[in-house]
Amino acid sequence: MSRLQGPLALKRKRPDSNSPSESLTEQERILYDVIRSKQDMGIWTRDMKRETNLPDNVVNKSLKSLQAKKLIKEVVNIQNKGRKHYMAAEFEPSKEISGGAWYVEGSLDTEFIDLLKDQCAKIIYKQRVATVEGILDVIRRTGIFKVEFSTQQIEEILRALVLDNVVMDVKSNGMGEFDSIPVGKVCYICTNKGVRGEPKAGAMASIPCGVCPRINLCTPDGIISPTTCVYYNKWLDF
Structure with missing residues (x-):
């Protein structure tokens, strides 16, 4: 194909x-x-x-x-x-x-998919925080692939990386590393699993609390709590 x-x-x-x-x-x-x-x-x-x-x-x-x-x-x-x-x-x-x-000739092209997943993970690792649009822009500028990808295709690859526990999807709080990303926009960071061929990121680098815009309102028995936080529970499973 x-x-x-x-x-x-x-x-x-x-x-x-x-x-x-x-x-x-x-x-x-x-x-x-x-x-x-x-x-x-x-x-x-x-x-x-x-x-x-x-x-x-x-x-x-x-x-x-x-x-x-x-x-x-x-x-x-x-x-x-x-x-x-x-x-x-x-x-x-x-x-x-x-x-x-x-797919190529009716068969899933796993080699191609794995290569794209690896490149996306490395881009996120180097940028520390990346958006779908930013990752797509890097891929286009580097010219590694002869294929023109869509935003939807990159999102599919990133969802696979999230399921693989290689990256985590978080929402920007507009501060620190997120200062160039609009508040509330979904972006990606590497988890403690690391990236193939790259040093592993420390566990603290992937704690969602560090990028949560409601961290000041979070208490053990409050409405916003680590016990009910989807991202925190997902991080504990790593």
Whole structure:
């Protein structure tokens, strides 16, 4: 799967008079029109048989002919990998079919994901406090990846790092290391687990109390209390 960004469904010019589609049989034309009408979603062989009312042997023969003429292609549907799924050659599979940026030919690209997670963690470690936008800006400027990432994709990677206990999401209090970040904005700091290839941060560096804007109101038996604090309990689990 191409990692170049752009519309999920890229349309080419309509076939001209010299196109292989001009020499289609009636059955091939019917099948091709149904497949092409599904655009970037494609269609399962059983569904195309139901929609065209063509016999199985005719459908199978026509599919081979259309593939030979490079008018259609078989694609992997990550939701149902065991089903034969076809799409007109002029379209690229939608995210629902391909799985999006994290998949290549229907398989999760774990090596690519791990590399991006590692880079995001290192950026956070070096900056000590980082926002999604700041991390994305660094990645774009360094040019390490040839892929153009979206904010949503970086957020997905950061959520994975939070689940891995590599980083912690906190809200800025606008003071100290957070003075350049608006109050209340979600940002990320490294936990005591550290980053691969980098020294581990001390445990005190990740205590959420140090960046809590309500720390002055926090008491053991108060409304704001360590016993009811989600971030504090999450930190204790590390």
